[in-house]
Amino acid sequence: MYWVTAKEFKLDIVAKGDTDKGFFYAANNFETAEHGGTHIDAPIHFSKGKQSVEEIPLEKLIGHGIKIDVSANASNNPDYLVSIEDFSNWEKENGLIPEGAIVLLDTGHSKHYPDKIKYLGTDKRGSEAIKLLHFPGLSPEAATWLVENRTINAIGIDTPSIDFGQSEYFKSHVILLSENIPAFENITNLDQLPQKDFEIIALPMKIKDGSGAPLRIIAKVEETI
Numbered sequence: 355m356y357w358v359t360a361k362e363f364k365l366d367i368v369a370k371g372d373t374d375k376g377f378f379y380a381a382n383n384f385e386t387a388e389h390g391g392t393h394i395d396a397p398i399h400f401s402k403g404k405q406s407v408e409e410i411p412l413e414k415l416i417g418h419g420i421k422i423d424v425s426a427n428a429s430n431n432p433d434y435l436v437s438i439e440d441f442s443n444w445e446k447e448n449g450l451i452p453e454g455a456i457v458l459l460d461t462g463h464s465k466h467y468p469d470k471i472k473y474l475g476t477d478k479r480g481s482e483a484i485k486l487l488h489f490p491g492l493s494p495e496a497a498t499w500l501v502e503n504r505t506i507n508a509i510g511i512d513t514p515s516i517d518f519g520q521s522e523y524f525k526s527h528v529i530l531l532s533e534n535i536p537a538f539e540n541i542t543n544l545d546q547l548p549q550k551d552f553e554i555i556a557l558p559m560k561i562k563d564g565s566g567a568p569l570r571i572i573a574k575v576e577e578t579i
């Protein structure tokens with residue numbers, strides 16, 4: 355699924371079939387906006403002079419993850435804002451958010467993917483559709499708290515954007531990306547993760563000067579049996 359003003363993914367088949375030389379051959383062209391499907395926001399997306407995709411150090415993209423589960427609060431509220439209290443509640447149970455953590459926000463919203471009305475708030479497209487967007491995000495107050503009080507490597511959310519759908523000024527983007535903290539958007543399957551003690555590998559397509567890129571993000575969870 356793509357942002358309402360972004361070009362959607364398109365695959366053009368160049369070849370697919372048996373050749374007259376006896377071998378099978380398949381090849382395609384593709385066209386896509388950077389910010390669609392599961393993708394990364396590079397710092398330069400909202401912060402002048404900051405890192406583009408290929409400049410993000412791998413240390414920010416590979417490392418220990420934690421999950422903040424706010425799905426109980428967000429499930430009936432498509433305008434839910436992840437709050438400082440949500441982080442404090444996690445820390446009461448698990449200790450301080452560890453230095454260098456990749457912080458994943460589980461709003462439960464990805465269960466609506468790919469139903470546009472439920473996931474984005476609208477099936478309309480274009481700039482007119484922006485004010486119709488409804489999905490949870492991170493509150494600017496909580497983003498500020500995170501960058502001022504904890505040292506995290508990256509953040510991710512199971513909605514189309516780290517700022518909620520009704521955001522006008524994209525403040526959480528600005529706050530995080532200005533600190534060179536990349537954001538992963540449209541991630542999924544967070545319900546399968548524990549609250550902590552897992553590894554994240556989040557490798558984007560390495561687009562030179564990219565403001566974002568398609569992202570392959572996986573978690574490695576230790577078996578505890």
Ligand SMILES: [Zn+2]
Pocket residue numbers: 389390393394395539566
């Ligand atoms: Zn994005």
